[in-house]
Structures are given as C-alpha cells and as structure tokens.
Amino acid sequence: MKSRFRNIFLVFGIVAVVIMLFTFDVSYEELLNNLKRAGIYLPLVLLLWLVIYAINALSWYIIVRSGGKVSSLTFSKLYKFTVSGFAINYVTPVGLMGGEPYRIMELTPYVGVERATSSVILYVMMHIFSHFCLWLSAVVIYAVFYPVSWEMGIVLGLVTVFCLLLSILFVKGYRHGMAVACVHLGSKIPFLKKWVIRFSETHKAKLENIDSQIALLHRQKKSTFYSALFLEYLARVVSCMEVWLILNVLTTNVSFVSCVLILAFSSLLANLLFFLPMQLGGREGGFALAVGGLSLSGAYGVYTALITRVRELFWIVIGLALMKIGNKK
Template sequence: MVRVPVRGVRRCPRRRRRRHAIPERHRACGQRGGARVRGCPERRDGGDPGRRVSRRLQALLFVVGSAVFAYLVARIGVAALLADARRTGWMFVPILLLYGAVCACNAGAWWLVMAGEPSRPPFWRAWAITVASFSLNYMTPLVNVGGEPFKIAAVAPWLGLRRAAGSAVIYQMLHTLGMLLSCLTAVVLGLILLPHAPVIVALLAGAFLVLAALTLLVLTGHRRGMLASALDLLHRMPLLGRLARRLEPKRATLASMDEQITQFYHASPRRFLQALTLEYASRCLFMAEYLLIAMSVGLDIGYARAYVIGGLAQLVQNALFVVPFEAGTKESALYLLFQLLGLDPALGVYTAIVSRVRDLAWIGVGVGLVWLSGRRRVASAGAATP
C-alpha cells in the first residue's frame, strides 16, 4: 500500500493532490528540504552553487598556482632573489607591508560595492579574496583566467552567483577607473618633470587624450550600463559574431547586471565616490614603493618623481599587456624613465627586480589565501551585513 504512492512521487504525476501536498509540507518559506525527490528537477538557490564551485575552484587554482609560483622562483633563481633582498635590507619589510595596505584599499572599495547586498563577507575575508585574486591574475596575465572567476565563486555564498558576478564587474570597472585617473595624474606630472622634447610632449599629450576618452567611456558605463550594449556591438563586428551568438542566451543576465551597475552609481553616489577614492588612494599609496626602493640605496627621488616613474611604467605595461608576466617591459620602461629623469638607469632595472621579488612574495601569500578566502562557515552566514 505504501509502494504505489512512493512510485507516484518519484515519477512526479500530474494529479493535483500529489503536486500540492509535497511542496507545501517540505519547502516552507522557499527553503530547501533535506532530500531531493528523484526525477523532479530542483531549482537551487544562488548561494549553494557558489559554495560548491568555490571549493572545486580552490583546489584547482591552489595546485596550478603553486606550480607557477615554483616555476617563477626557479626561473629567477633563489640565490639571485636572496642577493636582491640582502641589498634592499630592512627596507624590504615596509615595501611588503605597503602592498598589503594597497590591497586593503582595494578590498575596501570592493566591500563598499557589496554594501547594498543583504549579506556580504567580513572585511578581512574580502581582503584575503582580493589578495588571492590579484595573485591569480598575475599568474594568468593575458585574460585574468583565475582571479575574477575565483573572486565571483568565493563571494557567491553570500551574494548568490549572479549578484557576485555583478559585484566583480562593478569593482573591475572601478579598478579600471582608478587606474585611468592615476595614469592621467602621472601624465600631467610627466609634462612638468620630464624633458620638454617635442617627441616626449607629443607622446604624453596623445596619452592624455586617449586616457581621458577611456575615462569618459568607463564613467558612461557606470551611469548607463555597458554589458548589453557591448553584446549589441559584438553582433555588428564581423569576426566576433560567433561569440555574440553564444552570449545571446545570457542577454537577460547581462541586462540584470547592467541594472546592478547603474543602481550602484545612481542610488548610492556617495558610496560610489568613496569606493573610487579608495581605488585612487591605493594607486597613490603604491607609488611610494618606488620612493622606498630608491631610499634603500641612499637616493631620495621625491614623491612626485616616484609617481611619474610608477604611473608611466604602469601605463607602458598596460599598453603591452600581451607580453606574459610583463617580461622585459617593466625593466625597459623603468630603465628609460630613470634615464629621462636624470637618474642612474641601472637603478631602474634594480627597482624592477625588487618589485618582482615583492610580486613573488605576495603571489605566495595569495596562493596560500586561496584556501582561506573561499571557505565560509555556516555559523558566520549572516555575520557581515551592510
């Protein structure tokens, strides 16, 4: 007598009595039950897939990240790294701590982006996710294969997968806007401090115009959204039509994310400015690294020249983003900039080496934080609310 009704439940019959009884008794208030009825597809909440994806992604990225980190250390050489660290001396400690403070500003900006959500991770966990994602981005520099997907999966248990993706897109736009404003500042300082040769002035003026146009474009994206419009643009581009057709089923999701982007800008303008200020402050703080490196060898270059060096070197590296791991581009840019400022160009190469040592140290920290940053205890599910 019991077996027949159980079969009926497994086959999901269309009789009204069965269809209404089960959901009402086992899924009160939209919560998931402890068991799943076979044969009946179950629509999952956004948080659960995020937690599951995060665990799998953590394991994969931890293994890959450890392998790449070991490769970079072996390629440069342990002896060379130790020699550079000894030359820098105790100044290497504040250089390392400075980058941690830079990441704290970045994490604070992202945390403000998530402040409008029903729940968000604690700040220290957002910082750990930020460090881990930046490290993974460095190890996959061309297309950010590791960092952004990891960041989305890591906060999905709090925000749900779609809202987590939206927060990552908003933050990336803010991050880009902060970078553009920082590069504009460096270009203006370069026009003042660099030699006024016609070629240099023309290059800096052209860079200023391009950066200003890109800044307006990103601001327009914050005001009006840009994902659905970007999909329309892909449809009109001959070589990218196939990609556009593959993304077309996601148009509703992109439109929803556009709404999330514009809502952050229009509904919370104060929070938007605070987050952008933190992003710009992180860039200003990062430029002090060049000042500290110069001080470690007894040279006082001043903060303004350090900003020109750091900002224009970053501009060159972003323009040549196709070069994996910035191989040679950082050293060449710093060599030339030190020479143009009347400094020993060899110090530019040394600065690049110390910067790479700092990169490697924080990559190691970031890979270690892959495990910590993506784990969420059930007890802390509502620990951090806006």
C-alpha cells in the same frame, strides 16, 4: 565556490609560479645579493602591500554593501578574496581573465551570482579607471615640475588623449552597464562566437539585470561610486611609496613626486603588454625608461623592477595559500 574549482585555480597558480622561478632573468646568487642589499626596506615593501590590499578590499566592500547588507560576509573574507584574486591575476596572461571569475565564484554563495558579477565588474572598472586617473595625474605633474621638450610634449599629449578616450568609454559603461557590451564584443571573437551567442541568448535577462545594477550605482549612489573610485586612486598613490622605499636603497636624491612619475609611466608600458603574465619584461623596461627619463641611472629602474618582482611572488604565494583557508562550506 566548489572545492574542485578552487583547486583548479590553485594548481594553475602553483604551476605559473614554478615556471616564473625557473625563468627568472637573473642568477639566484645575484638575486640573493640584491635582497641583502635591500635590507630593512624589503620587509617594509612587503608590509606596505598589506595596507594597499586593505584599501583595495575596502573599495570592493563599499560596492558590495551598496546593494544591501550581507551579515555573513565580513571585511576579512573580502580581504582574503582580494589578495587571492590579485594573485591569480598576476600569474594569468591577459591579467583579468583569472582573478575576476575566481572572485565572482567566491562571492556568489553570499550575494547570489548576479550581484556578485555586477559588484566584481564594477570593482574592476574602478580599478582600471584609477589607472587612467594616475596616468593623467602624472602628465600634469611632469608638465609642472619638469621642462617639456617637443618630443616629450607629443608623448604627454598622446597619453592624455588615450586616457581621456578610455575614460569616456568607461563613463558610458557606468551609465548603461558593461555586461551586455562585453558579451557583444565576445561574439566577434573567432572560435568563441557560437558559444558567446548561445550564452547571451540563454542568460539575456541576467545580463540585463547585471547592467541595471551597475548603472544604478552611478545614477543613484554617487557617494558610493566616488568613494570607491577615490580609494582605488589612493591605493595607486600609496603604491608609489614602494618605488620610493626601493630607490632609497640606492640614492637619497629621489622625491616622492618622481616616484609617482616612475610608477605611472612604467605601469602604462606594462599594461600595454597586458598579454604577458606579470607583464614579464615590460615592467623592467618601463622602470628603466621611466627613471632614465628623469635623468636617473637605468640600473635603478632594473633594480626597482627586480625587488618589485620579489614582492609580487611573495604575495602570490600568500594569495594562493589563502585560497584554502577559511572557505565557506
């Protein structure tokens, strides 16, 4: 990627972080007291995400390597792109609008624009699809371990239908590709319509080639497909350990199974508010509602969301710093 574009991503990220710091919904004294209260658990949470990002990077690495080996592209470089990509996603409204173009531009010098685009689209699809798997798992776990009232039954039923419908859509995308469909969807958006149509006409052959590469992985390399999906789902499950570590500061009566439910339902609400950077407010409310639904104090959820915000800010700074280190000339 040209240094000019990398600097644009970097400046945007720095501005977003500064805005977030000045709009934090707690006083700095209260924040400092909560961080002291976390004690040894805060470093453990920060280190946990070192492992989670490694799993994410490995999933993407498998997808990239499925198209053929690239000697100059090491796992460490892809790990760097992964952390920086997620950092940009965190600070970008509508989430995936920032980090994925960055990944494509960084990967292009190694594998070419078409292969870079198809691998990033595939990885994003895996990343999102693992959300559906976690939410469906949470529905099953709740039904098995907790009494289900008729109100909760309706909620669980709606979540199940929502996830299954989106899963069907994604399976169709895996079989036929998503690039052309995304461009077609973009052509319906006001103000972007003319530009998208012109882009699709100019790059029609490339878009079709990208879709053929996406479909090829699902059709001929199923082991790679399911390995990448399993790793993304594993990363989701491991991230539940973060909630368990944070809640252990407040109580020892929370099981890991409960933490899976808390993360699943809070992430569902947060993703419904995808248009907010870092899902500001949505995640706090999601955590509070999730722990409240498990008969825990809503204050536990607010505290968990607060420590999670600190972890996100820490890794955003790391990701932005990595953008300027070890780049391909």
